[in-house]
Amino acid sequence: MRTTHHRKIGTLYMLFGFLFFIRAGVDALLIRSQLALPNNEFWVFQFQKYNEVFTTHGTMMIFFAAMPMLLGLMNVAVPLQIGARDLAFPFLNALGFWLFFTGGMVFNLAFFFDSAPAIGWTGYAPLSTSLFTPDVNSDFYVFGVQISGLGTIFTALNLIITIIRHRAPGMKMTRMPLFTWSTLITSFLILIAFTVLAMGLYLLMFDRMFGTKFFIGPDGDPVFWQHLFWIFGHPEVYILALPAFGLFSDIITTFSKKRIFGYPMMVTSIALIGFLAFMVWVHHMFTVGLGPVVNTFFALATMAIAVPTGIKVFNWLFTMRGGVLHMTTPMLFALGFIPSFVMGGVTGVMLSMSAANFQFHDSHFVVAHFHYVILASTILGIFAGIYYYFPKMTGYKLNESLGKWHFWLFLIGYHVTFFPMHITGLKGMPRRTFTYDIGEGLSKTNFISTVGAFLMGIGILFLFVNLFITLRAKKRVGPDPWNGRTLEWTVASPAPENSFKPMPAVQEMDPFWYAKQRGEKLKTTTDVRAEPLSRDSIIPLVMALLLGVLAFGLMYDWYIIAVLAGIAELACFVVRAFHDERELFYGKEEKAHE
Template structure:
């Protein structure tokens, strides 16, 4: 089918039309359900909200939807690679390139990162005794920027323009010389928009943690999830800014004919430097929040204070610092020379030291504790050996001479997934099960949760452990088939079986959600026997918490207050804190920005200018509606 828009002719193939039809049908079912159950007021409320719990819930909801899309892409990839010389109906080599591009990009930028930001939004203000994030309006803008970027990226498929350049977007493949369509432009603009939202959220989290802690909540008394969030926010601030610079230069190469990354005056290695200065800190942007979640969960379900708290904090800081000193280990085969390779091999090995310290701290936290094997605890325990395996292969890859053998093979794919899934995805599931009472007031069924955990963990190892072997046997990454007799049949088939096992585990998670909301009963403030301040407020957490504010005199203040059978102490003076007020402006502002970017992709400059003026107009309107000053002044008067 040919579609003409603003004079541009777009060819839409049959598989994309089928996806349109399916989406329209599913959307119709959703709309009918909304009208039937009268959920429109709830949707309108969430479109306008600036409350940290509701924003966090939206991050998790849409991040999870994108996670499912990326997971389906992964099943397509594994279906194609199940047997040699496969001709899976949807896959020609170009379709395969599109699918592994969308899989990686969705998982990193639109699934893992936003779901972690959602957990930070929900838990961190409660952990430090703040009523909300420092800038509630900016928090809403950050979420809707992520949402707009994610929708812009996904709509490319429905216009037969999905990017096919890998999640790394390597130049010169990503330049207009080699990918002349608009697919790569969708990649560039969607990551720019969502990345801007991530930077805004990072700034918000830094100010909140530094300025809005409850009286007595010293840095040495903060929960480890809050510590991990603070360091992660600083990493985001630097890493995503570097990525934005790279995307900006790539946009100029593609749209305006500059030659930063190709041609006689350009160099594609420049893109690699910019991308991996972002890319390796991004690994720890994903892992550090999960480390914080695991720390709090292991402490809670061991009924013990975290072992070696100062060492845990120091190791988080060191990991954050060293993460900016290792990016060249992704570029050992580029030709930077033995001296450069050796320096970055040493820094890569060094980062294993603070990570190893954390492993022993978690083990010693459990030693002698009264351990309860709840679903969040199982996900935390499953993380430890899985992540250690990823760490071991990481040390192997840090040897630059050996990396020439491992490079661009399935061994690297296996290592990457052992690090990311073992830390980030297991951490996200642990956090969702753990904080679900604070999100909804309900506790997910523990038995179904354990089915989810065991099937996911078994499927994970069955998928990626054989990839180490197939990689050593010569299976390259980014190829859509292999031949008979190469010794790769068994390992690839096992990996495919494992991937579908992980997919089946998600059915138990969905049924758990359905059953919990159908039959679940509301729980109180403290269903887990928690240790920190978030368990002192209601479930779900109310919009206006901590009035009056608590007084923190030690680590794990709620736990020790319960041991002494006393109430949490109340601060004599309140600290100025924000108040969240509903506003539709963040939604309108970011959707208009998305429309402007869409027009820029197709070079429709007149509507792009109109939408750009609309964005600027919304900023002007916002300038006359700042709810914070009046509230701050009133609160200060009350204190006095």
């Protein structure tokens, strides 16, 4: 609760992100159970309850599961990959995590208040305004996502400064691992995209609580919300995918025993994807009525973004070509990702054609495409990262046999679930509908999808068993269990605090690998780098929880509680500022003494 160390913060991100992932997965199984049979009357489902479940499923998966687990892997690996002793601002890193935790708790508490939001993960106006959803349900969405998003922005700032300013001597940007590159580009995307989302949520909050009319009424426009949301929402797809691309790149090079093919082009393609990500948001809005000129521009931009993505696929394939492949569990997830993601990319090009999009829009075809892209890249990438970096988080290595059971069950279940949804979508089944008639020809495909969903759930159970057995056995591994290539495999497992003493001297890409090939130790330097001030503190947790209390005060009109929480929040800022001054003063004194 007091830690500010990057590995521990990363482990906390992984832990709570995984717990939220399980809750969102249970929601998915409830959805599939309702859709397994025509005219089904599953006990928990009325129309409103179904709306609540698909809202919490989507919101939890995007904001409270996938994004935090990727941030956790970044926290664990990126400082170690570049030879940094911690993130640039450890206190801010802890605050970012606890803000995510608080936002997740606020959102999940809605279930216990029987007030779960029912507006979809996109929160479309005017449905999300107080005119159509006057109860507190939608407020849980607004405040939960807002608080968590603030923590994500803080973490992105921290990662950018760390990568730019805290690299080891000789670690030029042209020598950085691709996971670090993808983290840097992703962090810039987060800064822009999450800021736009924050603005949209603030305006929605004012509409709901203070009677403004940004998204409704004669002076408001619900399409304004769509623009703000999708200016965030489509870069968010790449915010989730790019870190996974970087992970897969490092994993494929490690288990192919080859340097990545076309490193400059891989970096360029990551940057191009990040740039083009902000030029395609209207392809979510082709049916809004913006006109053929606008639709044509965004259709072409959407097709263009497939080019740098395709470059990456060929580079991964050429990296493996002629390599010595080791079929470990992380490598299997990387290999399973490539054809799965390509299938999602093909349907993405289909959806990019605005005329065809009029037929596909709001159907199960879109749901299938979305899951083929996000689940193939992000979730498979997260699983690969868990198996790959588990030694650096805990000091233990997950069981390979159980890991492969997890991989095959999950991958097969994934295709069995979502491939039939292309067919149901082409047959006209709309998304966000809770039932269908027996004569519509949708029964078999929906039942097959439900079987696949439960198969994925069984795969997750193998991961649980693997975690339990591994943590109970407590068999320690050394610093380099995978025969790695980059600097993170030079420090002990789990990664200690204040690592890299002395600092490594980097002279090439994959420095650890080539030092091993030459039978040498990694070169070090006598350069002294400033250490981040990583003293433990309870203040980040208190500040985040106070923000949660303030949110509840506003939601339920407990204005006295909200004001008191705000005053206490300001007091925490003052205490932290005074603490900073003391650290700065004593830091100078210690340096002078040295």
